[in-house]
Amino acid sequence: MADLKEYLRKKSDSKFGKIAIDRDLCIGAASCIAVSGITFELDNENKVIVIDPDSVDDDTLLAAAESCPTKAILLFDKSGKQIFPK
Amino acid sequence: MEKYKYLIIGGGVAGLTAAETIRSKDSIASVAIVNDEPYTLYSRVMLSKPNFFLGEIPFDSVWLKNEDWYKKNNINFFGGKKAVKLDSKNRTIILSDDSALRYEKLLIATGVQARKWNFPNSDKKGIYYLRTLEDGRVIMNAIKSAKRAITIGGGFISFETADLLKMAGIDTTMIIRENYFWEPLLDEESGRMIEGALKKGGIKIIYKSEVKEIVGKTNVEAVILQDNTKIECNMIICGIGVYCDFDWLKDSGLKTNRGILADEYLKANLPDVWVAGDVAEFKDITLDETIQIGNWVNAREHGRIAGLNMIGEKIPFKFVSFYTTQGLGISIAFVGDVRSDKSRIVIKRGSPQKNSYGRVIILDKGARKEIEGATLINRTSELAAIAKLIEKNIDVSDKLDKLGDDNFDLKSLIQ
Ligand SMILES: Cc1cc2nc3c(=O)[nH]c(=O)nc-3n(C[C@H](O)[C@H](O)[C@H](O)COP(=O)(O)OP(=O)(O)OC[C@H]3O[C@@H](n4cnc5c(N)ncnc54)[C@H](O)[C@@H]3O)c2cc1C
Numbered sequence: 276m277a278d279l280k281e282y283l284r285k286k287s288d289s290k291f292g293k294i295a296i297d298r299d300l301c302i303g304a305a306s307c308i309a310v311s312g313i314t315f316e317l318d319n320e321n322k323v324i325v326i327d328p329d330s331v332d333d334d335t336l337l338a339a340a341e342s343c344p345t346k347a348i349l350l351f352d353k354s355g356k357q358i359f360p361k
Numbered sequence: 362m363e364k365y366k367y368l369i370i371g372g373g374v375a376g377l378t379a380a381e382t383i384r385s386k387d388s389i390a391s392v393a394i395v396n397d398e399p400y401t402l403y404s405r406v407m408l409s410k411p412n413f414f415l416g417e418i419p420f421d422s423v424w425l426k427n428e429d430w431y432k433k434n435n436i437n438f439f440g441g442k443k444a445v446k447l448d449s450k451n452r453t454i455i456l457s458d459d460s461a462l463r464y465e466k467l468l469i470a471t472g473v474q475a476r477k478w479n480f481p482n483s484d485k486k487g488i489y490y491l492r493t494l495e496d497g498r499v500i501m502n503a504i505k506s507a508k509r510a511i512t513i514g515g516g517f518i519s520f521e522t523a524d525l526l527k528m529a530g531i532d533t534t535m536i537i538r539e540n541y542f543w544e545p546l547l548d549e550e551s552g553r554m555i556e557g558a559l560k561k562g563g564i565k566i567i568y569k570s571e572v573k574e575i576v577g578k579t580n581v582e583a584v585i586l587q588d589n590t591k592i593e594c595n596m597i598i599c600g601i602g603v604y605c606d607f608d609w610l611k612d613s614g615l616k617t618n619r620g621i622l623a624d625e626y627l628k629a630n631l632p633d634v635w636v637a638g639d640v641a642e643f644k645d646i647t648l649d650e651t652i653q654i655g656n657w658v659n660a661r662e663h664g665r666i667a668g669l670n671m672i673g674e675k676i677p678f679k680f681v682s683f684y685t686t687q688g689l690g691i692s693i694a695f696v697g698d699v700r701s702d703k704s705r706i707v708i709k710r711g712s713p714q715k716n717s718y719g720r721v722i723i724l725d726k727g728a729r730k731e732i733e734g735a736t737l738i739n740r741t742s743e744l745a746a747i748a749k750l751i752e753k754n755i756d757v758s759d760k761l762d763k764l765g766d767d768n769f770d771l772k773s774l775i776q
């Protein structure tokens with residue numbers, strides 16, 4: 276089982292309802308932090324944590340997830356369906 | 362002759378991000394990528410990560426873009442073709458199949474190549490390098506039958522491959538020329554922490570040592586070190602550094618050093634030629650030095666800025682570089698410029714005993730003292746704050762004791 280850590284996104288104008296980090300996949304490349312440092316931060320195990328799931332708009336959040344070289348950031352819509360990675 | 366408004370040589374993350382950036386701003390201009398490897402964009406970093414390498418996640422998760430993506434974005438992809446000559450006067454690139462492409466604007470994002478061991482018998486079967494997907498495939502196959510492996514070199518590739526060789530059940534010995542890990546970038550205490558993690562993981566380490574001789578008929582059977590120690594092995598992984606292949610740029614007039622030289626806009630010395638990613642040796646405005654960096658985020662950010670500048674903007678590249686890795690229960694990060702010569706003050710945070718140890722490296726400019734870099738063992742949570750402090754050139758001359766206080770929150774220094 277993947278070690279998934281989930282964060283609910285409550286932003287009303289967003290199509291995303293949840294961000295999940297696959298901690299087994301995350302290697303701390305920090306691409307996502309370069310794209311959106313107000314959303315993501317590294318912990319001491321060199322894995323990413325979400326510090327503010329509502330901090331940015333959908334485009335920025337998707338760009339951050341797409342920038343990840345291991346596809347460790349998963350995005351779900353409000354009904355719980357996975358949108359990224361497809 | 363085919364002509365492109367934007368021609369990109371090298372289809373790694375730097376080249377692809379540039380193409381993507383250009384396309385997002387200009388939906389009609391012609392864009393093409395030439396890539397020596399026949400593959401669409403894949404995740405080079407995954408090649409050395411255990412879950413991928415040991416098949417815990419599907420092989421196909423390595424792909425970051427499929428052919429459809431290039432079609433949809435109207436980007437011509439010349440996969441499996443190599444640029445063999447740049448004629449900047451005629452704005453032409455010659456490819457390995459003798460065809461030629463003309464460009465209006467050119468980006469060179471050709472990455473680096475693994476340095477090959479130039480050594481008697483280094484053509485024996487069983488000696489591997491890890492840079493490309495093909496290299497990865499070959500090694501993944503070889504570990505199935507290997508029993509004993511050695512890694513050569515004390516860098517990231519050796520650290521990460523030793524970890525995964527061990528996880529694959531292979532008896533692993535690391536051979537390192539230095540006295541401890543990452544000398545001189547790390548201090549000895551940090552190096553010993555890494556050593557502790559490797560040893561705990563069952564990996565053997567031999568320091569201050571080099572291979573003198575490779576033994577074996579067609580396959581590697583053992584190596585003999587300079588002190589005549591013989592180590593049996595049927596697999597050698599070499600992580601002895603990288604170089605840039607500039608053969609194809611001979612006579613082009615392009616200025617090179619270790620990498621291709623570029624200014625802070627990632628512009629090379631020739632008209633309408635830009636450089637991005639691992640191959641770029643560029644002017645870093647935060648450090649005020651010319652540097653070359655080999656990491657994913659840097660390559661990606663380079664691609665984005667070079668792409669924007671190619672379409673006519675003038676944005677300097679400003680990004681504090683860092684490199685992180687983890688394995689065997691330890692995380693390691695290098696941020697900014699980590700040289701710690703005499704002109705720099707090193708402040709320690711935490712300690713090896715606490716299994717959490719950082720070194721903040723400060724440039725002493727007399728009245729002003731500015732953070733230039735840091736090395737962090739099991740303290741990656743401080744990476745972002747330190748990168749910000751470096752970027753903002755904040756004067757920390759009256760904060761030195763605070764910086765040394767393990768409980769002091771570095772974020773509070775960011776104004
Ligand atoms: C095993 C491994 C693990 C890594 N792990 C990490 C990590 O954990 N974190 C991290 O941040 N970074 C990591 N890196 C580094 C990271 O992968 C690189 O910094 C990044 O891929 C550089 O991107 P690039 O686009 O500059 O070059 P590349 O990805 O090297 O792409 C350049 C492409 O250009 C092609 N090319 C070269 N010459 C020519 C030519 N003449 N004509 C046409 N095409 C050409 C090459 O075939 C290549 O496909 C790792 C690297 C390796 C090898």
Ligand code: SF4
Pocket residue numbers: 300301302303304305306307308322323342343344345346347348
């Ligand atoms: S980009 Fe991916 S691997 Fe890197 S820190 Fe973010 S989630 Fe982790």
